[in-house]
Amino acid sequence: MPELPEVETTRRGISPHIEGRVLRQIDVRDGRLRWPVPEGLDELLQGRKLLAVERRGKYLLMRFSTGHLLMHLGMSGSLSIVDGHTHDAEQIGKHDHIDLVFSGGVILRYTDPRRFGSLLWTDQPVEAHELIHHLGPEPLEEEFTSDYLYQRSRKKKQAIKTFIMDSQVVVGVGNIYANEALFRSGIRPTRAAGSVSRAKYERLVADIKMVLAQAIEQGGTTLKDFVGGDGKPGYFKQELLAYGRGGEPCVQCGKAMKEIKLGQRATVYCTRCQS
Template identity: 50%
Template sequence: MPELPEVETTRRGIEPAVTARVIDRIVVREPRLRWRIPDELPALAAGQRVQQLRRRAKYLLFDLERGSMILHLGMSGSLRVMPAGTPVLPHDHVDIVLETGQCLRYNDPRRFGSLLWTEDDPLTHPLLRLLAPEPLSDDFDAAYLARVASGRKVAIKQLLMNSQRVVGVGNIYASEALFHAGIRPQRSAARVRSDEFPRLVKAIRKVLRAAIREGGTTLRDYVNPEGMPGYFRQKLFVYERGGEPCRVCRTPIRQIVQGQRSTYYCPTCQN
């Protein structure tokens, strides 16, 4: 599913087309996403100018003059800018039509995404208010990570995937960051040493920034706003490389299951 780098790539790709533009209308072809699109959303958003487009974790926040749309791409969603008259394809569920004649088209084969509305600060919405600090922000540092890991028996990889502790990392980037930090994913969070947290924070940021530069990672459905795949997959060190030689030491990469998700690590480079 799209993680922080894919969502940030989407935000950067569509931002020039939507910021400071007036929404002419919203066409909802299929309201039944993870949560039903509010029936009143098209009428509330029409005629309003998009003041800014933000990202919080894996949510896109369209701040209008009076209220905000909160969009989540789910497992297979994508947003693309195109002429409003472009023929509709299967799973094209929503068009946000702009005054420019372009539209922002939301496609979601699995319909696990969402498009919601709030007239309050979107950061206080129930879906967002308990989220952890952004991993690329100053609030996310070694002291913070050490504090939330202290005394916790849960595996460090599971901690990194808990959105109330760390947001936007997800399965792919947690595996990659732990490799670069030299920490085995199954080690309990409480057993990560104090000197390892700065290395882990640095690795998380390094992996996320590199993925953003490459336009995200293509694993099944993801494409960027131009319809092109992300290329970070070609640079993965461990994820989906079970049995292949480690790029550093040539030891075969191991694959295990944690929390019903595949985990990959190098038994030599990680301890």
């Protein structure tokens, strides 16, 4: 599933091509996504200018003067920019479910083999939408602080890894980046969130911000993939110190990294360096 850096890279990849353009039509070839694509979107938005492409958590928000399109990429969704004047626009694949056709012949194409993504519409304040209103702070924004995380964690017996992956606590800290931040912070993923000290939370918040910012920066090299490509930034070629390294030597002490299942997610840590 795309994590926050992948979604942010997607936003940055598509926005220069479609922001400020008029939406000419929406072609829904298969609206059977996680939730059915609302009927009548084409009539509702035809001729409207796209004001901005924003992000909240893992949701892409396409802002029009009359409301927002909410898009989630699900497990396997991706977006690509297609030039409607070329032969590529006619090459519609089996899983190319939706085209948003903008002025100038620019097409935003949504592809999703597993159809777990979504495209929804709201004309109400987007912050109040049922999929958005409960979300915690953005990890790269100022309101996500060590004091906030420390206070939220008090008396929590929940494992620290599942705690920071809870979107009601903070959005976008997915499995890969939770593993990485906890390794860098020297915190064992299974440790109770309420037992982590304020000093450790200061380190953890800094490391969460660092690993996410680095992933987004590295994702910038994939922006060209959104034009004439498959639109998938994938998981960026990073120096992952923990995730996917079960059984391999710890980069700090050399001891074999331990891999377990925690909350049904692969969790890798060093029993010597993380406590």
